[in-house]
Amino acid sequence: MKALLYLNEDLASSIAIRYADYLCSAADVQLHIIHIEEPDSRQQAGTGWVRRTWESGMQETGAQAVKRIIRTENVKCHFAGPPKIIVGDKEFETLRELRMGGFDLYMEGHIDTSSTDDFYRIVSSKLYSQAPCPTLMIKNLTVSKTAAIFLANAVDYQRLVTRFQDLFHNSKFDADIIYFKSSEQSELSFMDVSEGGSILKETEKLLKNAGIAVNKTSVLCGTPEQAGDFLRNYAFVAANLPVRKSLRAEVLAHTPASVLFC
Amino acid sequence: MRIIAAVDTKSYSDEIMDYVARLAANTWSDLTLLGIQSGNTKVEENLIQAIVRYRNTIFEHEEDAGLYAPVSMTELKETAKGRWEVSSRARKEFSVVIRGGDARKEILAEVAERNADLVILGCTKGIDCIWEGEAYLPQKIARDAPCSVLVIKSARKPDQIVAFLDQTNVSQESLEMINQMVTVNNAGLKIVGLKTPKGVKGDVEKKMVEILKYYNEREIGAWIKLVDSENLEEYVAQSTREGMVALWMGKESILSKIFSRGLIEKLISNTQSSVLLLR
Known part of the structure; x- marks a missing residue:
């Protein structure tokens, strides 16, 4: 690239x-x-x-x-x-x-x-x-070789995966798929992947078809601060560029990890 | 380096021993177990029993065998009125000191006598952070000790050390101390710097680059975050939920000017994990 x-x-x-x-x-x-x-x-x-x-x-x-x-x-x-x-x-x-x-x-x-x-x-x-x-x-340095594909309700996952694949299909990076659900609670929790709906399966399928290894798929439930902190160890977080203020955008604002806007 | 672990007979003192053992072994420090009791005429039996337990934990966890030589409680000698001591030396000195009287005064007196670099204390969990029978003792020690103080509220290993470093005046010792905390806990490190509404000063940025390199060269990953100085208090409080909070409070530190003594006490009372004050 x-x-x-x-x-x-x-x-x-x-x-x-x-x-x-x-x-x-x-x-x-x-x-x-x-x-x-x-x-x-x-x-x-x-x-x-x-x-x-x-x-x-x-x-x-x-x-x-x-x-x-x-x-x-x-x-x-x-x-x-x-x-x-x-x-x-x-x-x-x-x-x-x-x-x-x-x-x-x-x-x-x-x-x-x-x-x-x-x-x-x-x-x-x-x-x-x-x-x-x-x-x-x-935003920060990293030692990880795993990227987070960051999803939430109504994101353009096809654009996200296509752009990610164009850049990293022949790289050493693999990916985790992270779906965010906002909830006010004292600690971050993980929900069943079915809570992420069809978007999770579709994203996983697209990544696998593109030859990108998917390690795990998670549905996070918590505040933007908690989710942002959870993402800190990733090489980067790949996400759609936020076009307006939203809780999804706040996660990206709060995470210390670098963010790839696709 | 010399560490003093101040203890009584309660479970919160028991719970910090694993941590004390790992930190002492990692830093190759001279270590003193300082037992505090109310009476100053004779050593209380329940305190002796507790210290034997703590001593055993230290020696069970000693990864580098031969760092300390064992001591026997039967050899405790009264060295001054209300002060008993027994010590041994292998590669490093290990001592047990028991002092009777006002806990705050006795701990601070021992810190001064031994010229300690770090005092470690446990405390009760929950909203307060107290020693039984001694209201707000950890807060008072944190406030008044001339050296660094680590108050451990939760024995759970923190995932992250959130270090509020006053970039322009950070001492080598405090950088090294944070390095040890990261290693002992196998935790991540977040370095928080201060910025004003006008941004970050060039010399502050240079110092943060140096600090980041210092840790990276030691293969410690660190995240950098800048916080508005006016939101600092709120951010520190929030950080106690993320992990151990380390504040550099040296005489020249801006943090010591922003954080009044009262705020340190409030921080320690409200924290959910542990607080390290670096001096």
Whole structure:
């Protein structure tokens, strides 16, 4: 798969580059790096030579920052070409790069916070909602090779499985299918798989037909916080991109695991 | 490192012994079993019996045979008024000390005398966390001890250590202590950092990268989470349901400024698992 990783010189990117390194060891990934220097409105310089010189300076600053983080993190994976450093609006430039470059996956780091508002702000951004490929929100590192296929009532499981399969059918990842039911209770509980309805069987069938091993299928019953915490040990949680606030989206907001939006 | 396990004759003291044994063996610590009784004229028989039981648990669990040498309760000697002691040394020192009098004063006196690094106590389960006959003793020790304090409310192994580290001022010892807690419990580690409405400061981020690397290099997986400083108290309370909560409360810690002494007591009373205060 051809993947684009956004890097900055911060904690989120420090985690993201190491996660990408791990992903490269488990799947066939052609990794490209992008960094965008966003000038604030006061920094906008004139036109012509002045503008060109100013942009070159900003690009050089960005290039040095990316070089530092790659050197510091000392990752083993190989990059497909030098990092691309662009001066401009992050969302606009990233979307353009994804479209023009024919990428299969976009990855960036986001530190897990206790605020669901932060999560909703990110997933409702232009970048996430208009991305032409799945996006991987990297929150934390992992050692697992099992992904969680996250289902709930009325999710588009066919789209989810198809996208997951396109990315990971020849990888070392296997999958667990997790169906979430919301309930206010003191501890998370597991229900009989029949509670998940036909969607569980259909998803399992699609994954098996795609040659992806399914370890187990579970129906979780609890609060979004409890379910989010339960998902913490997975390599990532594959889910539909939430289009509105919901309890399902809250699970994804609360989980410390990385989330693959399909 | 020197650990003091403060005990009385009740079941909550019994229940922490397995944990004390594993932690002591893992950290190669000098270990003191500190028995507390009310009278200071003679050693009480029921306390002796309880300490023999605790001592046996320690030696049954000693994975690294030869770390401690056994001691016999018949060799207890009064070293000061109301204080009896017997000790032995193999690779590390193992001692039994019995002190009579006010429990808080006696525990703190022994901590000072031995220059302990960690005090461990059990307490009753439920809404309160008390020692029988000693209202809020664990809370008082946690509040007043100059060293780290671990209050174990539930003997159940926590799945997760939720460490609230004050990123800019974290000591090497406290990082190592959390490392041990993770290893002993075979638990996951969540590192919680503070952020303000303006975000996270660059130097704080750098420190968190260092902390994450420190644990990753020791093959300890860690999850990073940032919490708004204004929601910290609520988040800490919520975290006690997820596992053991570790708070760094050193003199320079911002956490010690946010968490007043009263809040520490409330946290220990309300926790459902265990609380580790790092100093």
